[in-house]
Amino acid sequence: MTIAVLGAGAFGTALAVALARNGDAVGLWARDAGHAAAMQATRRNDRRLPGAELPQNVTVSAEIADFLAASTILLAVPMQRLDAFLHDHAGALDGRMLVACCKGIDLASGRGPVAIIAAACPKATPAILTGPSFAADIARGLPTALTLACADPRAGEALQAELSTPVLRLYRTEDTAGAELGGALKNVIAIAAGVVSGAGLGDSARAALMTRGFAEMSRLAFALGARPETLAGLSGFGDLVLTCTSAQSRNFRFGQALGAGEPFDTTTTVEGAATAEAASVVAGRMAIDIPITRMVAALVGGHVSVPQAVEALLSRPLKKE
Ligand SMILES: NC(=O)C1=CN([C@@H]2O[C@H](COP(=O)(O)OP(=O)(O)OC[C@H]3O[C@@H](n4cnc5c(N)ncnc54)[C@H](O)[C@@H]3O)[C@@H](O)[C@H]2O)C=CC1
Numbered sequence: 001m002t003i004a005v006l007g008a009g010a011f012g013t014a015l016a017v018a019l020a021r022n023g024d025a026v027g028l029w030a031r032d033a034g035h036a037a038a039m040q041a042t043r044r045n046d047r048r049l050p051g052a053e054l055p056q057n058v059t060v061s062a063e064i065a066d067f068l069a070a071s072t073i074l075l076a077v078p079m080q081r082l083d084a085f086l087h088d089h090a091g092a093l094d095g096r097m098l099v100a101c102c103k104g105i106d107l108a109s110g111r112g113p114v115a116i117i118a119a120a121c122p123k124a125t126p127a128i129l130t131g132p133s134f135a136a137d138i139a140r141g142l143p144t145a146l147t148l149a150c151a152d153p154r155a156g157e158a159l160q161a162e163l164s165t166p167v168l169r170l171y172r173t174e175d176t177a178g179a180e181l182g183g184a185l186k187n188v189i190a191i192a193a194g195v196v197s198g199a200g201l202g203d204s205a206r207a208a209l210m211t212r213g214f215a216e217m218s219r220l221a222f223a224l225g226a227r228p229e230t231l232a233g234l235s236g237f238g239d240l241v242l243t244c245t246s247a248q249s250r251n252f253r254f255g256q257a258l259g260a261g262e263p264f265d266t267t268t269t270v271e272g273a274a275t276a277e278a279a280s281v282v283a284g285r286m287a288i289d290i291p292i293t294r295m296v297a298a299l300v301g302g303h304v305s306v307p308q309a310v311e312a313l314l315s316r317p318l319k320k321e
């Protein structure tokens, strides 16, 4: 086995399917033994990615030890679970090529996935795979382009070659901060875009929100060392556009429910919710103004109502663009 995907959610499963179609022997780890057994038997992941067939060269298991021979390991667990997951399995994972496939900022530490990996597994080579891509699209084999960020240029080139397929195009950068911050912060703006949609504020308001959202994403990311071209690329602007304009996005749909005052399934992964709060804390420490993100955090925390949030954003002092 050359590639192991740890985490059998929608994204991990879709990546396993895409890489297996490319001819690689792929291992897919699920934390729940029953779920792993069901996937191995049905050759589908009905729980997280219904409709996608697992190619025969995908091996599913709940035993992490089954995947230790893999040369590349993709980490597709939710952001707020990544730190604990790595600490639980550091013995098996340290020293390996570890590619984060999650988007967000860890609430407890204020760190992104690459720094979380570096702290938990200091001998590993960390990288991140991020960008505009719905799991269902990847699993269907639709054309997709992503950013692969790795500070080590040779490792980055090797990963780009290994993880690209004819329909999954990876663009490479050494700017891990830019790639992970773009992916993390766009989910927060997508929640806000969903609120605009759910509250019936119109497409013009959404365009304004996305543009000002991109401005504050950039402000925070640059202060944390990101490069402008990364923010303007697939992992930043590209994913912002996708997530703010598609009802396939869970962050967008969560925002729509908030905006419309409707309930939302609490078991759904909505990375932007915790990241809004984490980003607000990080930005607050650095005295960086990210008003939309702070308002999303306040809305998610139940500290303001939608009309109050809209009023607060619209009554900010007029300033230069
Ligand atoms: N679904 C999508 O279209 C895309 C998702 N992503 C990112 O992928 C990451 C994972 O999201 P999805 O796969 O969509 O989530 P999901 O909700 O489909 O699945 C989450 C998976 O994580 C597992 N999990 C939960 N807690 C865990 C723990 N403590 N240890 C190990 N595994 C645990 C669950 O069992 C489940 O299989 C997120 O950061 C998301 O932003 C990125 C691009 C596309």
Ligand SMILES: O=C(CO)COP(=O)(O)O
Pocket (backbone or CB within 6 Å): 103, 131, 132, 133, 134, 187, 190, 239, 242, 243, 248, 249, 250, 251, 252, 269, 270, 271
């Ligand atoms: O990150 C994604 C698309 O690039 C998936 O978005 P959601 O997590 O909002 O569904």
